[in-house]
Amino acid sequence: MTPVTVIVEGLATDAQLPDGGGPFPAILIRTPYDRRRHHAELRGWARNGFAALAQDVRGRHASTGEWHPYENEAADGASTARWIRQQPWSDGRLVAVGASYAAHCALVLTLNAPEDARPDAVIAAVPALGAAETAREPSGVERLLARAGWWAAHGDRHDSSEDVLGKALAADPGLFAHLPLSELPRRLGRSLPSWPGLWRHRERGRFCSRAEHAGVPLLAVGGHHDHFTEDTVTLWRGWGGPSARLLMGPWGHRLVATPGPDAWPAHRIGLGELYARWARRALTGDLASGHGGAVGLGGSPLWVAADTEGEPRTQHLRALHGTSFTADPERPVSSEELTVSTDGTPDRCLLVTPPLPRPLDVLGTTEVALRATADTPSADWVARLVAISPAGTAERLAVGAVRRTDPPGQDAEFTVVLGRMARRLPAGTRLRLEIAGHHFPAHARNPHTGDDPVTATRLLASRREVDPQAVALRLPVLRTRPAPTDPVQEILR
Template sequence: MPDIQRTPPAPESELAFPVRIRMRDGVLLAGDVYLPGAPTDADASPGDTILIRLPYDKSGEYCFIPFVAEYLMRHGYRVVAQDVRGKFRSQGDALLFVNEVDDGYDTIEWITQQSWSNGRVAMWGDSYYGYTQWAAAASGHPALKAISPRVTGTDLGEPVRRDPDGRTCDVEWAVTYLYPLTQFFDHDMLEWEPDWERRDFAAQAEEFMAQVGTRGISYDQWYPHPVLLPRFPNGDPFAGRSVPALHTIGWWDNCAPLSWADVERIRRHPNWDAHHHLRIESIDHEGFQLLDADDDRLEDRSDEQIRALLPRTLDPALEFFEVFVRGNGSATDLPRVTWSLAGTEEMRGGDAWPPAGADAVTRWATADGALTPTRPVGESTLQWTHDPADLVPSSAPDAFSFLLSKPDEAPLGERSDVLRFDTAPAAADVDLAGPVSAQVRVGSDGPVMDCFVRLLDVAPDGTALRIARGQQQLRGATEPAALTIDLGHVGYRLRAGHRLRVHVSSSDYPEFLPQTGTGVDPWTWGETRANTQSLTIGGPEGLALTVAVLEGDLP
C-alpha cells in the first residue's frame, strides 16, 4: 500500500483577514485579503489589487504566498490570495481546470465591489496559478488590467489527445495521471508516489483510492475513458478581449513546451500580440536558476532565503504593473522581449523573439557518432534495443526542479540504448538564441515507438548539461517515418572548448510513461517485449540538428 502524507490547510496568515467569496452557483471560495497598513477593510483606502488564485494552499509553506503578499503590500498593492474551488478551505469539487474562467470572473467582480478596491485588478503566479490567469483573462472581465503568468500554459496538464487517424503525438508525462491523485484529489494535498519498479500504475491508483476510501473526480474523468471537459467555455482563450501579459518562460522548465505553444497562438491574434511581453529566464519550474549559489540550491529554504529571492521573482511583474495597472509610463518603455543568455549573468532586451540576426545552422549526424557541417551522402542505419525491463533513467530526481540537482547526463550516453553524436569543440564562444529542432527517420519492430532527443553542452572535463530536449511518439512504427522533433528554444552561451552533443533514445523513465513494446497502454502495463529501434543516418532524411546561432561559429 502507498505511503500517503496528507497536508491540510495551514493556519491563515496574521497579515490578512479571511473572506468567503460567493460564486454564481453559490459555492464559497476561501480568500485571504492583505491590505497595506490597514488591519481591516474599514480602515483601508481604495487601491490597486493583485489577485492570486491557486490550488496549493493560500496560506501554506509550498508557495509562501504570505511572504509574496507582504512584498507586494510594501509596493502599495492590496492582495487577494484564494484557494481555487475544491481545494483546502474552498467549497466545491476538486475538478481540474474547468471552473477557473467563471470563478476568476466572479472573484474579480467581488474585488471591484469592495471599499478598498479602486476597480483595477492584476494577477500573478506560477504553474496552475499561472493558468488561472489565462482563464480569468479569457473571462473578459474589464477590471483585469494585466497578468503575469509564469511557467504555465493554457493546455496545462490534461492527458495527450491522440488522433486515431494520425501516427504521431506527444509522449505522455508520468505525472499526468498522478496530479489528480495527489495535488487535485480532494481538499487537502496528498503526497505519495507509485512503486516505480511495479509499473502497473492503474492498479496502484486503484489501491491508493481504496486506501483513502473515495475516488478522485478528476482522475475518473481522465482515465480509462477520457472525458475532457471544455476548460474555456467561450472557446479560444485568445479570441476575445486581450489583457496585457508579462509571460515568463524558463529555459529548463519541463512545462516550457506549453508556454511556447501559447506564444505561437498569441502571434496569430494581433490584439493579444500587441501587448504581449515575453520574459525568458534561466530557471526551471520551481524557480531554481542555472547560476544559483550552492547555498540557495536547496529544496527547503529558510524564511530569510525565501524573502531574499522575492525581488528577482516579483520585481519584473511590479515594473509591468506600474505601466499597465497604474498608468505610470508607457508600454514603449518596456522591452517586448527580455531574455537571459544562459551560462552568463546577462539579461538582454529586444523587440522580438528570436532576436534579429539569429541564423538557423544545421549539423548532420554520421555513423561514427559525429555532428558535422556536411550531410553524409550515403544512407546507413543505426539500431538499439528498447527493453521495458531496463529503461533509460530520467536524469533528475524531480523533473520540476531540474536545476536543483543540475545532473550530469554524460553517463547516459554510455548506455547501449542511447545513441550519441558530438560536434567538434568550439574554437570560441558561440551564442545560441532561438528554436532548436531535430529531423529523424525512425522505426521499430514494435507497434509504438517513443523517440527522445536531448541536446547537451559537453565541457572539456566530460560533464554534460542538458540545454534542450524534445520527444515524439510514432504509432504504427513498424513502418519507418520521418519526424521533425521540436526541442523548444534556447538562449545559451556555448563556451570555447565545449561541444554540442545529441542523445537519441526510446525512454526517459520515470518522467515519461515507457512503452511496453507490445502496444498496450503504458499506464495499465501488461505484456512487455523488447524492441529493436532504428535511426537513419545520412541522405535526405538522416538525423539533422538545427539550432539558431546569434554570434560565433558553430563547429
C-alpha cells in the same frame, strides 16, 4: 499586519489592504496550494499600493466544495472579481496574478469569464495552461513523472501532501514499472478517481487559441529549465492584448528560487518589485504596445531582447554506437541518468560532435531530423541533447519526443523538436545526441503494441535502425554576439 480572512461564496480569501483610505487597485491570486503561503507576497503588494487577495480554489484547504482541477476556475474567479469590485476599498481595477496552476486560474479569468468580471491585466508565471498541456508533450507523449507527482500531492484531496510520491518510491523504487499505469493510485494507497480521466485530455492548444482575442496587457514569466517553457512562449507570442511582455531566465519551475546550472548572478531579479511596477504601468496604460521582453542567455551574464532568434545551423555528428538498437520497455532508457554504457546490446543510438572550436550562442528552437525504422506498429522516438564539458562532465540541454505509427519495418523521415534553448556553450564543449525509444520515468513507456501506454498491460521490445548519414542536429545559432539589454527596462517599456 496579518491579512483579514473573508469567505466569498464559500471560497476562503485573505485580504491585505495598503495604509490609507483608498480606494485601491486590487491583485487577485487564486491557488490550490494554500492561500496562507502568499501572506508575505500580499504584504509586498500592499506596500506598493495594491489591495492584495489570495484565495483557496474550490474544494482546497479552507474553501468549501469539491476539487476538480481545471473545471471551475473561470466561474469562481468571476464571482470573486465581481465581489472585489463591489468593495468600498476597490477602485474597480484588477490584476490577476499567479504561478503554475494559479497562473491557469488567472488566465481563464482573463479569457473565459464574462466581460464584467475580467481583470484589467494579467501576470502568468510558468503557466499550467490546461490538463492536456500539462499531461502531454505536443506530440502526445505522456509526461508521467511530473503528473504523477502533482496528482499524488494535490489531486482529489482537500489539502496537500508533497512527499506522497517520494515515500512511495522509497518503498518501491519500481513503482512506475507496474502495469497498468491507470492503477497507480492503488499502489500509492490513495483514492485518486480523477487520475484516469486526466489522460483522456489529448487536444492541446485550445487555450492559446483564445489568447489572440485577449484585450488586456500580459506579463508572461518562465524558465528555460521549466517543463512549461514552450507553453509560456506560445502564450506570449499569441497574445492579442495591447501589450505582451516575456521574461525568460535560466531558471526552473520556481523561477529565481531554482536557478539552473547555467545561471549567472546577473540573472537574479527581484520579481516582486518588478511585478508591482509592471502592474502599475499596465493599469495606467503606460506600456508600449506590441510584444517585447527579455531572455537571459544561460552560461553568460547577458540578457537579450525576447524576439532574438538564432539561424538554424546543422552540426556535424559522428555515430559512436547503436545505429541498430533495441528499445525494450522492460529496460527503458532512464530520464534520470546521463551515464551511457557502450557494453552489451545497444539501447540507443549515440552520436557526438567534435569539440566546439569557439563559444556558441544558441537561442531558439532546436530540432533533430531523422531517417529511421521501427519493427513495431507504435514507436516513440526520443532525442536527448547533452553537453560534455572539456573536463568530461555531462549536462542535459534539451529533450524531445514524438510518437509514430509507421508501418513496421518501413523507413520514415521525421523531425523531433527538442524545444527552446538559450545558452552560451563554451569552446571545447562536445554535444552528445542520444536517439532512444524511451525516456522513463519522465515519460510513460510506449508498449509498442499500439495500446494506450496508460492502460497497457503488455510490452514488446522494438528493433530500431537509424541512418546516421541522415541525422541532422539543427541548432539556432546567433551569427554575431547579441546586443545586451536591461530586462527590467524591457519589461517596463
